[in-house]
Amino acid sequence: MKIKNQITANGANLPRRLFLRYAGAGAASVGLLAVDACHKDHKVVPFTGIDVGQGDSGLFNFTYAIKQVEAAFYSQVILTPYTGMTGDELTLLTAIRDQEILHCSFLKATLGSKAIIALTPDFSSIDFTNRLTVLFAAKNLEDTGVSAHCGSGYLIKNPVYLTLAAKILSVEGRHAAVIGNLLQNGFFASTVGSNGLNTNLSVADTLIVINKYLKNKVSAVSFNYVLT
Amino acid sequence: MSPRRDAIKNITSFGSKVAVAALPFAFVTLFKKAYGAVPTPAVNDVLNFALKLEYLEAYFYKTALSVPGLIIDTGYIETIGNDENGHIGALRQLLGDAAVASPQFDLTAKGAFPDVLSNYDTFLTVANMLEDTGVRAYIGQATNLLGNQLLLITALSIQVVESRHAAAIRQLRKSRGAVIEPWITGSSSLSNDTGIPSFNANYAGENNVIQNGIDVTTLSSASGSTTPYAVATQAFDEPLTKEAVLALVAPFFA
Secondary structure: OOOOOOEEEOOEEEOHHHHHHHOOOOOOOHHHHHHHHHHOOOOEOOOOOEEOOOHHHHHHHHHHHHHHHHHHHHHHHHHOOOOOOOHHHHHHHHHHHHHHHHHHHHHHHHHHHHOOOEOOEOOOOOOOOOHHHHHHHHHHHHHHHHHHHHHHHHHOOOHHHHHHHHHHHHHHHHHHHHHHHHHOOOOOOOOEOOOOOEOOOOHHHHHHHHHHHEOOOEEEHHHOEOOO | OOHHHHHHHHHHHHOOOOOHHHOOOHHHHHHHHHOOOOOOHHHHHHHHHHHHHHHHHHHHHHHHHOOOOOOOOHHHHHHHHHHHHHHHHHHHHHHHHHOOOOOOEOOOOOOOOOOOOOOHHHHHHHHHHHHHHHHHHHHHHHHHHOOOHHHHHHHHHHHHHHHHHHHHHHHHHHHOOOOOOOOOOOOOOOOOOOOOHHHHHHHOOOOOOEEOOEEHHHOOEOOEOOOOHHHHHHOOOOOOOHHHHHHHHHHHEO
C-alpha cells in the first residue's frame, strides 16, 4: 500500500509521527494514510470545518464524507486486525474495505472540482485490537450510512444520481448485514423495524454521527446542519 | 395554505429529525390528503409492482416455514419473513384502495424447482435469487419516485432491507458449502455468481463496471492505481426494469 510520508498542515511539513498524534490514532495507525488511494492529490487540512455544498453535488459530498470515514476505518482494520480475527473475517472485512475505497474513489471522480477535501479521521475512540469495539464501530458506520441513504435520497434531483445512490445503498445494505452477523449471528437486520423498514436519518443526524469520527468537521448548511 | 398542510409543515420543520417512515401510517393519510397526493397511476404501478414481489416473497417464506423440518436456520428465515410481511403492510398503506390483491403462486416455478419445499439448499438458492432480483427491481424503480419524500424514503428503506436479506441468504448458502459471497461478484465474462445457470437472466448486467460514464476499474484501490474487476462488480448492484423482472418471476405466478 502506498503511504504518504509527508503531510502538510497549514503549509508546514509534519513528521509522520506528529501527524499520527494529530489524527489521534496512536502508534498503529499507518492505515489512515493508506486511503491515499482515495485522497490522491488532495491537500490534507486538519481542523477546518468543511461544508458539503448544495444540491446534488452537496449530497454526493455528504456521501463522500461518509465513505472517506468508512474507507479509512476499514483500511485501519485490515492493517491492524483485531485480536482473534479469523481468516473468514479477514476476507469479509477486506472485501468491504475494497468496496468502500472504490465508492470513495468513484464519488471523488464524479464530483471532480466540487469534491470536498481529504478529511482527517479521528478513530481515537476505537481500540483496533478489540474485536467487539471494532465491530460495533463498523456496525455504527454501516447502519448510519444505510440510514443516511434512505433518508436523503428524496433530495436528489438528477435521476441518474438517484439510481447511482440506490446502487450504492444496496451494497451498503449487504455490508450492514454482514457486520451485524459478525457481531451476533442472525443480527443482519437489526435496524429494521416491525414494519420491515430500515431506519432513515436526515443529513443533519447523519453528520452528528460521522463527525464523531472526523478531526475536521463537515457541515451541510443547505441541508440544515450547521456546526456549532 | 390549508390547515392540513400547515400541520404537516410544522411537523416536518421541528423534525428534520422526524423519521417519516417511523411514523404511524395514519400519518400517510394526512400527508396524502394535505398534498392532494392521491398517488398518480404511474406511482401506483410502481407500488403495486413492488407489492406483488413482496406477496411472492412473503408467501414463499411463510410456506417454507410451515413445512416441518425443511428450514434449518429458522431465526434467519423468520426474520426475513417478518420483514416481507411488514413490506406488504407498508405498501398497502400507501396504496390504500389501489392495492392489488395477492396473486396465487407456484413456488416450484412451473416445475423448475420441484424440490423447493423439500430440499433446504434448493429453497436457499431460490431465496438467493428472489432477494437479489427484488433488490434489482427496487433499484430500477427508484427514479419513478424521484423527489417524493414519503414514497422514496419508504422504497429505499424497503430496498435496503432486501439487500440485507440477500446478503444473509448468501451467507447461509456459503455456510452450507456454496461458493458465493454476500455481494454479487462477477468478472468480465460472468455476471451470475449463484452457481445456478438457470438464473443467468436474473443477473444479466451485474458485471457492469461503468458507473456514470466512468470505468471504475481505472480508479485507484488499496492494491494500486486500478481496481480489480471483481471489486468493481461487487461495489455496485444494478437495476432491472419492471418488464424484465416480471418476465423473470412470471413462472412463480400460478
